[in-house]
Amino acid sequence: MRNMWTVLLILLVAWVVLSIVGFVFDGLMWLGIIGIVLFVGTLIFGILRRRARRPKP
Template sequence: MLVGLLVVALVIWLVLAVLGIVIHGLFWLAIIGVVLFVATAVYGGVKRSALRR
């Protein structure tokens, strides 16, 4: 359940980043998308490693 939610969040952040790059005027949207994508990926990695223990 948690992994599915993290995957959905990663996809949303990735879409926001791509939209920000495609729409040149919304460069800040790309920055936010990339930051949130990285934060979600790190959070998912930490949670996944904690669940393995």
Template structure:
């Protein structure tokens, strides 16, 4: 579970960086940031729920 979460976070971060580096792909950067934050929140919620 944590391995998949970390891999997804790395992929979304890479997409964000690529979107900012390549002109005209700002939409890719925005998408990467949104997916990064969503994955992080979902991972934290599931992690907190599994501890209790």
């Protein structure tokens, strides 16, 4: 369980870095957009996985 969160955190950081690089360089705007989409997708995936593992009362 802890390893999954470590991987998700590393992916989130990677997507943020890609987004920043994409928005800093004008020709790489597409990289910024892809980075944002991947960041949101990874965040939603992590939240859904966390809810699925939560014990139901």
